[in-house]
Amino acid sequence: MKPRVRSEFIKSGYVFAKSPADIAKEYGFSEVALLGSNENPYPPSEKVIRAAKEALSGVNRYPDPKAAEYHAALRANICDAPVVTSGLGMDGVIETAIRTLVAPGEKVVISTPTFSMYGLAAKAASAKVVNVPRKSDFTVDLDVFLQEAKDAKISFLCTPNNPTGTVTPIEDIEYILDRIDGVLFLDCAYVEFSDVNYLPLLSRDNLIIGRTMSKVYGLAGLRIGYAFVPEWFEGPYNVAATPFTLNRVSAAAAAEAVSDHVYKDNFIAHVRKWREEFIKEIPFPVSPSGANFVLINVAPKLGDDAMEALAKQGVLVRSCASFPGLGDTFIRVSVGDVWENERFLSAVKKL
Template sequence: MEQLVRSCYKKKSGYVFAKKAEDIAREYGMSRIARLASNENPGPLSPAALEAAEAALRTVNRYPDERVNVLMNALRSTYGDYHFVTGVGMDGVIETIIRTLVDPGDQVAISTPSFSFYALAAMGQGAEVVTVPREADFSVDTKKLIKAAKIAKITFLCSPNNPTGNATSTQDVEEILAGIEGLLFLDNAYVEFSGIDYLPLMKRYENLVLGRTFSKVHSLAGLRIGYAFTPRWLPPWYQRAGTPFTVNSVSAAAAAAALGDKEHAERFIAHVREWRKRITEEVKYPVLPSDANFVMIDVAPHTSDAMVEELARQGVVVRSCRSFAGLEDHYIRVSIGEDWENEQFIQVINSL
């Protein structure tokens, strides 16, 4: 019966995950592993978010609110008069927006190297994927991107970019918005760590979506909840195309409470900025400038996988960048973890 599987999935591999810390610990007989591969917040969730989640658990015998009002109200209270959609992680938002707008054969443009799920989700909808390589320093050539994305239904741009860490300026984003005919999905999963504010662009452009997530700064990666700022015209069509009852009641309650705990977020942002600076200064390999909660490191002459394997043997899990299309095979991505994890990483990589 495998002949029934669509040819696009037979030709392309799926999403590539980092090695599991539990598997490495078992393989090498270790009790504690530095988990620096998945760009998570290593700290616990906000006490307010935990309390809200526990209260919501008492209601899970009922379907969640299909309008996710508890979270929508919290988003408006936090950010003001914007339009929002929600999903199961930002992945769910991406997938639903593609399903809403893209017909089989339509073009979807992606600035690469970047998050691989854009292409996987577009391919699943039957889109023609057009990749637009970044410059040697991983900046975006706006004119090249505009030319390649001229007729694309959706253009995906990640800023700060995963895995390179660099951000695209608001001026460059505005140039892209003015030059393309379709929608720009600006992935802002790591924007809180950058200090860049793209929100004013929402008031001036009807072809901009800003994707966000609770997985990073808010410590809710395990609850899988994402959202996006959208133009006024998009939410009704998004709801029509979306899966019913997507966001569960526990995730919605925790996310709404997390938005109100600004001190929790600010502590982690300060922690990330401090350790980005230390890693950049103390690691002997070239560390690329980053506006995210991770850094990308050039480990040449080692390959990505060889370095990841050697670090794993010594109790540190980082991400190989070999699977990122358009990126040479000598980069690793390292998340900012707890103090002891970051210190262990610096000590180990400098000893190699």
């Protein structure tokens, strides 16, 4: 008898961007504009690379299980919160938070359309997943969201939201926190590119703020997520977490990167400049965005067709057809390097 695979893992999973190597080979480009994965197009600074190289000499030993140096750097440079936790990317923080809180059959609520990992991780934990649609302008419908979230074990809300770029006002987050019995996980992977700061809400004991080193700090390849959590949550989270979550190289690079304010500030300025340029130049409706990407409605074209047409011009973007509840006429485009942005603007005007 063959072992039976759980139904959650047979058909659908996380959808990756199309391979740039495949596009280059298929359409004859030596370089492809990589605007499909919300990455930072610039490598980290020399001092970050140097810290990572130095850490390599000690990889014969296990890393610090508490990532104390990195967490100290976060407190010194981001927020002097009493409790910081880490994960293998934001995905790792999400999975561990669900593992810590949710028993099989308990409710997890998700504001959609949004990042697919909340639902995938919740289903892996045998949770009851409830998706709550946003309004037509992609803002959170507070009353509808609260109807489901009030008695949920944990609820997920991404702001700025992926893939829409929508920023949820801090007053709306306070409104939710005042009225739910469970925990709100606020995914702030893109918050540095916006004008909103949710960190003053950390005094609430039912709020987790997840963040990442992948976007503004340019460390996507090292997979480093972190979260500010209530004190009561730290112990159980560490018990549920995979031992030695961050390796030595990742922790060393992250500790250095988080203190590199020049690199961070320069990239934020670059994103904001080109985000406005995108909104002005793209000949299709563009949703307001507080992230390092924009959502574009290419109707009457389908998102898949637009993605393919842009790929033929050496530009890799993300079709959003796989985001439940969004529709099939949207693409998501990251802000890239100058030449990538210019190639995209030229290509999108030919659609």
